[in-house]
Every structure is written in structure tokens, then in C-alpha cells.
Amino acid sequence: MSRAICTFVAIIMVAALSNFAVHAQSKLIDPNTAAENELQPLPHMTPAIVKNIIERRPFRTATDLNRFLLEQKLSPEQLREFYRRAFVPINLNTGTRDEFLLIPGVGSRMAAELMEYRPWKTWAQFDKEISKYVGQQETDRLKQYVFIPPG
Numbered sequence: 001m002s003r004a005i006c007t008f009v010a011i012i013m014v015a016a017l018s019n020f021a022v023h024a025q026s027k028l029i030d031p032n033t034a035a036e037n038e039l040q041p042l043p044h045m046t047p048a049i050v051k052n053i054i055e056r057r058p059f060r061t062a063t064d065l066n067r068f069l070l071e072q073k074l075s076p077e078q079l080r081e082f083y084r085r086a087f088v089p090i091n092l093n094t095g096t097r098d099e100f101l102l103i104p105g106v107g108s109r110m111a112a113e114l115m116e117y118r119p120w121k122t123w124a125q126f127d128k129e130i131s132k133y134v135g136q137q138e139t140d141r142l143k144q145y146v147f148i149p150p151g
Contacts, residue, residue: 028144030087032058033066043081044074062088062099080104090131092120103145110134120148 029038031053035123049072065088069079083104090099092114092136100111110133117129123143131139 016121028089029079031086031088034086039086040083044078059088061096062086063096066102066148087145090145092126092146092148093118095146103142106140106142114146122151123148 023061029042031039034074036050039045039053042120052072056068059068066079069082083102095114097111097115100106100114113130122127126143126148127136127139130142
């Protein structure tokens with residue numbers, strides 16, 4: 001009986017650690033605060049681009065970072081790959097349409113919805129309004145790219 005309990009506990013622990021690892025990997029890196037060794041393995045980063053990111057930061061907005069990366073000759077597809085792993089968070093209450101459109105998977109309609117419900121005050125409000133359009137899983141994914149400023 002105790003062997004079965006130990007096996008069960010071991011399975012639960014492995015599952016919990018696996019789930020933790022998935023969530024840890026899904027967190028976006030902020031190029032404004034990331035260390036060189038965090039930036040280097042990101043898609044399409046070269047030592048020169050990483051050095052330039054560190055020298056040029058802080059990037060005030062996602063569009064500032066985007067402009068910089070375009071100057072580094074990254075293609076639109078390369079930018080999308082990079083933004084799946086790293087992003088300058090957007091203030092939901094002041095972000096522009098152009099900033100929201102940089103979020104992978106966000107189109108004109110979602111950018112408009114993100115601006116329509118301003119001012120954003122709580123994540124509960126965000127969940128309620130945005131999940132009507134895309135569901136909770138996508139709403140949770142979008143939260144990685146944005147923030148609600150303190151009241």
C-alpha cells in the first residue's frame with residue numbers, strides 16, 4: 001500500500017514540475033531588463049544585435065524596439081518569432097494600435113477591442129471583456145504582452 005502511495009506522490013510531483021517548467025518557459029523576456037545571456041539564445045539574435053540592444057535600452061515602447069530591430073535588418077517573420085519569446089510590455093491604458101499589432105496573433109479587431117474597454121483597472125475586467133472574443137486561453141496568452149498600471 002505504501003509503495004502505491006509513494007508512486008502516486010512521485011507521479012504528482014513529476015507532473016507538477018513539468019507544468020512549472022512549461023509555465024517558466026512561456027514567460028516572455030523583457031528586452032529592457034534581460035541579461036546578455038538571456039537575450040543571446042533568442043531567435044535571430046547575434047552578438048552584435050544583443051550588444052546594441054543593451055546599449056540602446058531602455059526602449060520606451062514596443063514600437064521603439066520594433067524600429068530598432070528593423071534597423072538591424074530582421075524580417076517581419078523573424079520579428080514575429082522574436083516577439084513570441086521577448087517583448088516590451090504595453091500599457092493597456094496608453095498603448096497604441098501599432099503597438100498592439102506587434103503582439104503575435106493580434107489583428108486590427110483585437111487591437112480595437114484592447115483600446116475600446118479603457119480604462120483597464122483589473123485583470124478580472126480584462127478576462128471578462130477579452131475572453132468574449134477569444135476565450136480564456138488566448139486571453140491568458142495576451143496578458144504576457146500587456147500590463148495594467150497601478151491605480
